[in-house]
Amino acid sequence: MGKVKIKKHSTIIDMTAMSDVTVLLLTFFMLTSTFLQKEPVQVVTPPSVSETKVPDEKLVQILVAPDGKVYLNLTGARDSSVLASDKFRAEVVNRAYGKYCEAHPKAPKLTAVQQQEFSKLTTFGVPFSKLPEWIEMPMEKRDEFLKNEGGIPIAMSIKDGQPNEFQIWLKAIKEVMQSHDLGKDLTGGQGVAIKASQYSPYSLVQVVMDNLQTERLNKFTLMTSLKAEEE
Amino acid sequence: MAKKDKSRQKKFDTRIDFTPMVDMNMLLITFFMLCTTMLKSQTLDLVLPTNDDVNKEEETKIKQSDAVTFIIDGNVTKDNLGNEEVKSGTIYFYEGQPDMENFTLDEIKFGDSKDAIRGKLQEKNKELLVQINKFKQEWKNGTINDSVYNEKVKKARADQAADINAKRPIVMIKPTSNASYADVVRLLDEMQINQVSTYQIETLNKQDSILYEKKVGHPLAAAK
Numbered sequence: 001m002g003k004v005k006i007k008k009h010s011t012i013i014d015m016t017a018m019s020d021v022t023v024l025l026l027t028f029f030m031l032t033s034t035f036l037q038k039e040p041v042q043v044v045t046p047p048s049v050s051e052t053k054v055p056d057e058k059l060v061q062i063l064v065a066p067d068g069k070v071y072l073n074l075t076g077a078r079d080s081s082v083l084a085s086d087k088f089r090a091e092v093v094n095r096a097y098g099k100y101c102e103a104h105p106k107a108p109k110l111t112a113v114q115q116q117e118f119s120k121l122t123t124f125g126v127p128f129s130k131l132p133e134w135i136e137m138p139m140e141k142r143d144e145f146l147k148n149e150g151g152i153p154i155a156m157s158i159k160d161g162q163p164n165e166f167q168i169w170l171k172a173i174k175e176v177m178q179s180h181d182l183g184k185d186l187t188g189g190q191g192v193a194i195k196a197s198q199y200s201p202y203s204l205v206q207v208v209m210d211n212l213q214t215e216r217l218n219k220f221t222l223m224t225s226l227k228a229e230e231e
Numbered sequence: 232m233a234k235k236d237k238s239r240q241k242k243f244d245t246r247i248d249f250t251p252m253v254d255m256n257m258l259l260i261t262f263f264m265l266c267t268t269m270l271k272s273q274t275l276d277l278v279l280p281t282n283d284d285v286n287k288e289e290e291t292k293i294k295q296s297d298a299v300t301f302i303i304d305g306n307v308t309k310d311n312l313g314n315e316e317v318k319s320g321t322i323y324f325y326e327g328q329p330d331m332e333n334f335t336l337d338e339i340k341f342g343d344s345k346d347a348i349r350g351k352l353q354e355k356n357k358e359l360l361v362q363i364n365k366f367k368q369e370w371k372n373g374t375i376n377d378s379v380y381n382e383k384v385k386k387a388r389a390d391q392a393a394d395i396n397a398k399r400p401i402v403m404i405k406p407t408s409n410a411s412y413a414d415v416v417r418l419l420d421e422m423q424i425n426q427v428s429t430y431q432i433e434t435l436n437k438q439d440s441i442l443y444e445k446k447v448g449h450p451l452a453a454a455k
């Protein structure tokens with residue numbers, strides 16, 4: 001009898017300590033985590049010795065996919081009383097699409113519901129002509145559309161001097177930020193970041209830079225990943 | 232017997248089995264580990280010249296002997312999705328004016344030997360680097376702290392940029408349309424490492440294209 005009893009007790013492992021450890025780890029991960037943002041394409045940024053961190057507010061991120069498609073990602077101020085991200089996006093889309101409608105009077109107007117819906121999307125990048133259609137799509141179709149048929153038209157137009165769609169977006173962003181007294185944050189050098197794959201030809205990035213220059217955004221940053229300095 | 236049973240049950244009741252709790256926690260941890268980015272991306276600052284017309288008087292004049300031009304080339308291949316992909320390419324360089332008589336254009340590699348890019352830039356930027364190394368030594372010895380060190384480096388750089396007679400490299404980075412983005416960033420990096428305060432990204436001019444064609448044997452790929 002005694003033998004059996006001892007055996008029974010030894011099979012139970014006290015999990016309390018284990019639980020303590022896991023809870024600690026969990027807390028650590030929860031506090032340190034910043035969620036990976038869903039992006040239409042994953043790119044590997046080039047290594048650099050630069051140690052400046054990407055700001056996590058008031059940032060316009062330009063994502064250049066390896067196939068040359070360009071997407072935008074807008075982040076407002078952390079202090080939501082200044083300019084919250086969703087308000088920022090709603091105002092930007094309102095202005096940008098308004099500009100597009102001026103040139104194309106036949107284009108359907110954006111409804112308030114659509115604007116509201118758009119303000120929840122972190123990354124966007126479809127031609128204006130497809131914008132209302134894209135907003136109306138269900139979530140999973142939206143991502144697919146962005147990847148396959150997205151991309152803001154960015155080619156520099158030489159012939160007519162009209163701004164291309166990418167420049168319209170930039171203009172709208174600039175106006176919105178200036179109207180909230182944040183113009184300095186945009187033009188100061190830390191407000192615009194270009195994210196491109198290290199294997200991309202430089203010409204893809206150059207087009208973006210040319211566009212930025214046209215809109216007088218001469219100071220910006222390139223997103224890189226950290227490389228140890230060889231000394 | 233009944234009494235014995237009761238007492239035994241009580242003993243078991245005080246133990247709570249934590250195994251499901253641990254299971255759940257592990258799951259959550261896995262979730263957070265997979266969904267987080269521990270490292271935030273870094274950024275590299277870049278300032279481009281303005282597109283506005285600048286008066287001739289306002290243009291910055293530089294000494295010919297200070298100018299160093301790098302031409303970045305690359306081989307474009309296709310990746311398995313059909314997108315253009317560039318690994319790393321050749322870098323050519325010349326000092327001063329392009330040599331339009333002998334058409335010399337040398338290849339140069341990354342690295343810190345004397346003939347490589349870093350060695351070249353260090354040689355050109357010796358005066359400033361000596362100063363900065365002195366500050367660095369002081370900082371290592373603990374005589375000055377971080378902020379003083381940064382301040383001193385900043386001042387030394389500004390002084391050099393303001394002094395028209397200072398010996399310093401003025402770097403022109405000229406990527407061809409085949410250049411890889413990584414190479415451009417790497418070269419920009421060298422500017423940071425070697426404390427080059429004046430550099431710019433440009434497109435190849437006519438003379439550069441001629442030099443390139445003579446060197447490589449085929450004309451420059453057209454810009455897209």
